[in-house]
Amino acid sequence: MFEENAVCKMLQIKYPIFQGGMAWLGTAELAAAVSNAGGLGIIGAGHMPPDVLRAEIQKLKAATKKPFGVNIMLMSPFVKEVMQVVVDERVPVVTTGAGNPGEYIPALKEIGCKVIPVVASVALAKRLVRTGVDAVIAEGMESGGHIGEITTMALVPQIVDAVDVPVIAAGGIADARGVAAAFALGAEAVQMGTRFVVSQECIAHENYKNLVLKARDRSTVITGRTTGHPARVLQNRLTRHYLERESQGAPADELEKLGLGTLRLAAREGDVDNGSVMIGQISGMMEQVKPVAEIIQEIVRGIAPVIEAIQQDCR
Numbered sequence: 193m194f195e196e197n198a199v200c201k202m203l204q205i206k207y208p209i210f211q212g213g214m215a216w217l218g219t220a221e222l223a224a225a226v227s228n229a230g231g232l233g234i235i236g237a238g239h240m241p242p243d244v245l246r247a248e249i250q251k252l253k254a255a256t257k258k259p260f261g262v263n264i265m266l267m268s269p270f271v272k273e274v275m276q277v278v279v280d281e282r283v284p285v286v287t288t289g290a291g292n293p294g295e296y297i298p299a300l301k302e303i304g305c306k307v308i309p310v311v312a313s314v315a316l317a318k319r320l321v322r323t324g325v326d327a328v329i330a331e332g333m334e335s336g337g338h339i340g341e342i343t344t345m346a347l348v349p350q351i352v353d354a355v356d357v358p359v360i361a362a363g364g365i366a367d368a369r370g371v372a373a374a375f376a377l378g379a380e381a382v383q384m385g386t387r388f389v390v391s392q393e394c395i396a397h398e399n400y401k402n403l404v405l406k407a408r409d410r411s412t413v414i415t416g417r418t419t420g421h422p423a424r425v426l427q428n429r430l431t432r433h434y435l436e437r438e439s440q441g442a443p444a445d446e447l448e449k450l451g452l453g454t455l456r457l458a459a460r461e462g463d464v465d466n467g468s469v470m471i472g473q474i475s476g477m478m479e480q481v482k483p484v485a486e487i488i489q490e491i492v493r494g495i496a497p498v499i500e501a502i503q504q505d506c507r
Contacts, residue, residue, distance in 0.1 A: 193492070198358045199327065199381040203259050203285060203306060206230030207492055209371075210329070210360060212385025213263020213287055214337070214470075215239070216459040217396050220248045224255035225393035225484035230492075234261040234287060242273035249281045259284045261308075266291025279303055287329060290338070294323035308360065312340025317351045328355060329383050332363030336386055336472040338423050339363075339414070345377070352378030366474045368494025372502070386472040391484045397462035400469060403428075407475035416451070419444040423451075426469040430454060 194200045199208045209231035211223060215238025223233030235252060237245050245262070252260055262283050264274055267290040275296045278286055282303050286293070289310045293300075300307050306326040311317040317328050330351040332344025340347075344363040352359050361374035362383035374382045388394055390401050403426055415434045416422045418441075425431055434450050451468060458467025482490075 193496075197380060199360065202326065202358065203232060205232050205259055207488060208360075208381030209488060209491065210234060210261075210287075210362075210381060210383035211388050212335075212362065212383050213237070213261070213289075214385050214389070215265070216456050217389060217394055218263065219395055220252035220255060222388060222391065222394050222484070223252050223260050225391070226388065226488070227252075227256045227258040227260045229485040229488040230258075231488055232259060232261055232285060234263050234285075237262055237264050237268065237274055239265070239268050239270065240274065241270055242277045245274055246277045246281065249277070249283065253281075261285030261287055263287045263289065264293075265289050266293060275299070278305070292320060292323065293325070294320070297324050310362070311351065312342060312347070314347075314350050314354045317355050321355045321357055325357065327358040327360060327380075329360040329362050330379070331383070332361075333424070334364030334473040335362055336412070336424050336475075337470040338421060341422075344374075348374065348377040348379055364472060364474050366477055368491050368498050370474075371491060372495055372498040386474050386478065387487060388484065389471065390478045390481050391487055392481055393484050396459050397464075399462035399464045400459055401481060403464045403469055404471050404475050404478050405480070407471065407478065409473070409476040411476060412471065412473055416447065419447050421448075423468070423470060424472060426464075426471055426475070428467075428469060429465040430468060 197208050207230040211226040211234050213234040213236040215236045218236030223235050226233035235248050279299050285306045287308045308327045309320050310329040310331050330348045332347050333339045348361045358380040360381040360383050361379035365382045365384055366387040371382050412424050413427050413431050414422050414424055454468035457463045458469045
C-alpha cells in the first residue's frame with residue numbers, strides 16, 4: 193500500500209507511522225513493538241544520562257531488527273554525550289526537539305542517520321531544512337507535552353508548501369481518519385503519541401492510562417504559557433495549583449520548580465493528582481488499551497475506506 197511513500201522508502205519502514213518520542217514512556221519495549229508492527233518506534237531520550245540511553249538502545253536492538261529512532265531533547269544537560277551514544281550505536285533515525293540540531297548533523301550523516309526535527313512554525317522548518325535535515329515533523333498544538341501555538345490543520349499545509357523535504361504531521365491524530373486528513377494536507381507520514389500511550393506495550397502506570405481513558409474533549413489544559421514553555425496536560429490537582437499561581441503572576445522559576453519531576457511522578461509512580469499527565473487533545477477518543485500491532489493494523493486497514501467514502505461524497 194505504501195511502497196512508493198517517500199518516508200517509507202527513505203527509512204525502510206512498512207507504514208508511514210511514527211511513534212512519538214515521549215520522555216519516560218517512549219521506552220525500548222514500546223519502540224520495539226511499533227517497529228515490529230511496521231512503523232517507526234522511537235526511544236524518548238528526554239533527560240536520560242548517556243549510559244541509560246545506551247542500555248535502552250541495546251535493549252531495543254535485541255528486540256527488533258527493524259529501523260527505529262531516538263528522540264533527543266536538545267535542551268538536555270546531557271545532549272552532547274547522548275549524541276555521541278547515538279553515533280556510537282549507529283542509530284538509523286534521530287528526531288529532535290527544543291532546538292537546532294545543526295551542529296550534530298555532520299556526525300549523524302557520517303553514520304547514515306536520518307535527522308528529522310520537530311517544528312512548530314514555518315520559519316523554523318525553513319531554517320532547519322537549510323542545515324540539511326532529511327524531513328520535518330510538523331507538530332500542531334493539539335499534541336501532548338510541550339507545544340507551539342499553531343494547530344495541525346493550519347500548520348501542516350503551510351510547512352508542506354514551504355519546504356522541499358517530506359513532512360510528517362503530528363498532533364491530534366489517532367485513527368485512520370486523522371491519517372487520511374494528514375495525507376490530504378500534504379504530509380507523507382504521521383506521528384502519534386497519545387494513541388500509543390494507551391497500548392499494552394507502553395509502560396505508563398495503570399493510573400496514567402486510566403486517566404487518559406476517562407478524558408473528554410476538553411479535559412486537557414495548557415500550563416506554562418508565561419514561562420515560554422507551554423505544555424498540554426490533563427487537568428488535575430497539580431494543574432489547578434499551577435494555573436492559579438500562573439494567573440497570580442508567579443515568577444517563571446517558581447513555576448518551573450512546580451513542574452520539576454512531575455512527569456515521572458505520574459508516568460512511572462502513578463500519582464496522577466500531583467504528577468504531570470502529558471497527553472494530547474485526541475485523548476477524548478481513547479476508549480481502550482490495545483496491543484500496538486492491533487492499533488497499527490486497525491489504522492492501516494481503515495485508511496482506504498475513509499478515502500473511498502470521501503471520493504464517493506465528492507462525486
